[in-house]
Amino acid sequence: MTGGSDFLQLDGSRVRRGERTTWLAARLRAAIADGTLPLGARLPATRVLAVELGFSRGTVSEAYRRLADEGLIEARAGAGSTVAARPGGPPPAAAGRAGSSRAITTPTGSPVEAGGGPGRPSVIDLAAGLPDLASFPRAAWLRAERSVLATASARQLGYGPPQGVPELREQLAAWLGRSRGVVAAPDRIVVTSGVSGALSLLAQVLRDRGVDAVALEDPGAEGNRTVLGQWLPRLPPVAVDEHGLDTAALARSGAGAVLVTPAHQYPTGVVLSPARRRSLLAWAASRDGLVIEDDYDAEYRYDRAPVRAVQPLSPQTVAYTASVSKTLAPGLRLGWLVPPDHLREPLVRLRWASDLGSPVLPQLTLARLLAEGVLERHLRAMRARHR
Structure with missing residues (x-):
């Protein structure tokens, strides 16, 4: 050899x-x-x-x-x-294959009672949307938090940057690059209150820019629909088939943005096909649209190696978001958003105006866990436990 x-x-x-x-x-x-x-x-x-x-x-x-x-x-x-495509380059045009499958909308997060309102399908609770919280690394978190408290400067205990503390954004940039292939320099990352916080910020900024509709996968997460519905008047459903989101139907929806779960669609588990990925990005480029990529649990695939994020294919048309809700615990309320450059400044201004940003100590603690490799070791253990 x-x-x-x-x-x-x-x-x-x-x-x-x-x-x-x-x-x-x-x-x-x-x-x-x-x-x-x-x-x-x-x-x-x-x-x-x-x-x-x-x-x-x-x-x-x-x-x-x-x-x-x-x-x-x-x-x-x-x-x-x-x-067929280059990371970060202009996507070639590709026609999505039409799909006609429709299914009832399903939730994520807290359980919801069955029975939709007039004109709405019933809602069926398929999952609580929680990791094994009994396995939360309490000892490791406590050690990291004590270390942060022992070493944090007086300045760090003041008001943190609304975009997120630099220590966490630096660790996230490295972590997202090696685990998901995301193109994310530290100054491009906005720390949020989970994915819901990221969606709320995006919805308000999009609305202020004249976007009145964000398309959603159908079936999809009811929690995401609820958050976006607080700010936007139209959330057109787009069918999901065996290839993922029907991009031909998306083009007919009239939406200016779309929320997708391409690596592991919720709740079907289907992966967005390569042709649909290219078609999705071509749709965004053709109409100056925005793809919101919810990478909610790509770490937990058991049938194949995790598929990398869509964001590196077109960082200026994809807003990537994820959180620790499925890896550590949703109670931490820590997530991140990697938006296109032209959206970052209004998003940070809105974050400041909303609540001045996420609490500093949990951010510094998570940064320490990332730097010491604790999160990666925890994920390996959780994959085996969840299997």
Whole structure:
């Protein structure tokens, strides 16, 4: 086994066996991002590249599959795999496949009684929307909090920046980059009161900019519908089928923004297909629309490797949001929002006007847990426990 290939001068001879798929996917992703592999470039056949690198064919196939799931490459029968999109670049136009499946709206968060109002479908509670709270890392949190209290300066105990304390935003930028592929420098991140807080801020800013409708997945999370409905008059439903959100129906909805759960749709669990990802971003680019990506529990996939976020494909048309509600506990009320650059300033102003920002001590404590790798270790334990 040589471990080397003329293709991109890849040398996998020193890559450990269990890390080969991640390494190869990262190298290919980087080559697509910097233009070394331009749009339309053909990748070597999996069998050929596997022989050149001395890897198993399954390793190369899995790396290709991950990039295909992210919408970066496209595999066609008889034509091999070609580069279909570039992270952060303009999305190529792609027609979404129409889907007609409709289902009743389902909730997340607190249980809701069945029975919708006039003109509304009944609501069925499929899940409490909570992680195993008995496994909350109390000892680790307490140690981190004590350390923060022992070392925090007088300045840090004052009013924190409404965007979030720098220590947490720096740790989140690194964490989101390596775990979800999110393009997020610390100064682009806004710390929020969970995903609900992020949606509330976005809805108000969008309304002030003349957007009166945000499309929602159907079926979808009733909690998100309730929050957005406080600020916006129209929330048109868009059907979800086996490929995810029906982007053709989205284009007909007249909405100026859409809320999606592409990595793990709630409640169906379907992953937004590569073609639908490209079509979704093409929709946003064609009408100056906004994609709100709710990455609520991508850490908990058991049928496949987690699919990376949509945001790195088009950071200026996607507002990415997530929280610790599904990883630690919703009672912490800590989340984050990575908006397009043109929305960040009005969002931060609104956060200041609303409540001056999130409490400082929990932010500093979470930053410490991230810096020490506690959250990653906790997630590994939680995956096994939830399985």
